[in-house]
Amino acid sequence: MITASQVKDLREKTGAGMLDCKKALEETNGNIDAAIDWLREKGISKAAKKADRIAAEGVAAILTKGNKAVIIEVNAETDFVAKNEKFIDMVNIILETIIDSDAKTLEEALKLQTNEGTIEELIVSKTATIGEKLSFRRMEVITKKDSENFGDYIHMGGKIAVLTVIDGASVSVAKDVAMHAAAMKPSYVKSTDVPTDVLNKEKEIMKEQLLNEGKPAERIDSILVGKVKKYYEDVCLENQIFVKAENKETVADFVKNNGGTITTMVRFEVGEGMEKRNENFAEEVAKQMQGK
Numbered sequence: 001m002i003t004a005s006q007v008k009d010l011r012e013k014t015g016a017g018m019l020d021c022k023k024a025l026e027e028t029n030g031n032i033d034a035a036i037d038w039l040r041e042k043g044i045s046k047a048a049k050k051a052d053r054i055a056a057e058g059v060a061a062i063l064t065k066g067n068k069a070v071i072i073e074v075n076a077e078t079d080f081v082a083k084n085e086k087f088i089d090m091v092n093i094i095l096e097t098i099i100d101s102d103a104k105t106l107e108e109a110l111k112l113q114t115n116e117g118t119i120e121e122l123i124v125s126k127t128a129t130i131g132e133k134l135s136f137r138r139m140e141v142i143t144k145k146d147s148e149n150f151g152d153y154i155h156m157g158g159k160i161a162v163l164t165v166i167d168g169a170s171v172s173v174a175k176d177v178a179m180h181a182a183a184m185k186p187s188y189v190k191s192t193d194v195p196t197d198v199l200n201k202e203k204e205i206m207k208e209q210l211l212n213e214g215k216p217a218e219r220i221d222s223i224l225v226g227k228v229k230k231y232y233e234d235v236c237l238e239n240q241i242f243v244k245a246e247n248k249e250t251v252a253d254f255v256k257n258n259g260g261t262i263t264t265m266v267r268f269e270v271g272e273g274m275e276k277r278n279e280n281f282a283e284e285v286a287k288q289m290q291g292k
């Protein structure tokens with residue numbers, strides 16, 4: 001019978017998770033030293049020690065098969081490791097495993113089986129092998145209709161990945177829209193997608209700015225109309241001026257003029273919203289050589 005105090009003791013010694021410690025003790029009949037070795041052999045102890053480190057580099061990747069597509073972000077601590085063959089192989093295994101499954105969420109995906117255990121176990125194992133904290137940050141699975149086309153675009157070797165779905169137009173148009181989204185960073189597809197609370201907050205900020213500029217209070221509402229229009233042009237894909245346009249054509253008009261409408265746009269930029277490491281390359285190499 002494995003006790004809670006044994007699990008606690010092993011966790012404090014190795015930094016591994018509670019469930020991993022419990023399993024290690026069960027596999028070794030409660031022998032602490034043997035359990036430590038078991039965790040080390042599985043790469044769990046080494047990986048756990050890196051759990052509090054920042055992994056804000058990595059790649060965003062896309063895989064499409066027929067009417068299904070998967071877009072993911074997998075992180076590492078350094079850009080150097082993100083280009084490592086073992087890391088890229090892991091990313092490809094994750095993509096293939098998810099697209100051949102019914103998983104819809106990250107939690108479901110982590111439990112999927114690969115040839116090297118579950119995706120979660122694969123990441124733990126590669127963390128130990130590669131020597132950096134690795135993490136599977138996010139994913140989205142998109143299913144399209146036969147009348148729709150996927151457009152996928154990877155920028156800067158996986159720093160940005162965009163997946164679009166266009167109804168009624170060509171794959172080329174869908175890819176052009178994906179390339180535009182990579183460059184112009186829209187947050188929404190259309191103006192109606194902007195949440196009411198987000199829009200209201202923006203309006204309040206706009207009002208304060210106008211009042212601080214000395215604009216008459218009675219004119220604020222009419223000026224806001226133009227400012228909201230400009231806001232939509234900044235954050236909504238359909239309202240943005242198409243980057244390839246020579247005549248101020250919006251993305252929506254570009255797609256419409258090619259016989260289609262935009263259904264979906266997913267844009268992942270590696271590390272967005274995450275704290276970045278602030279270390280120089282020499283320091284990183286020194287740490288790697290010291291085995292930290």
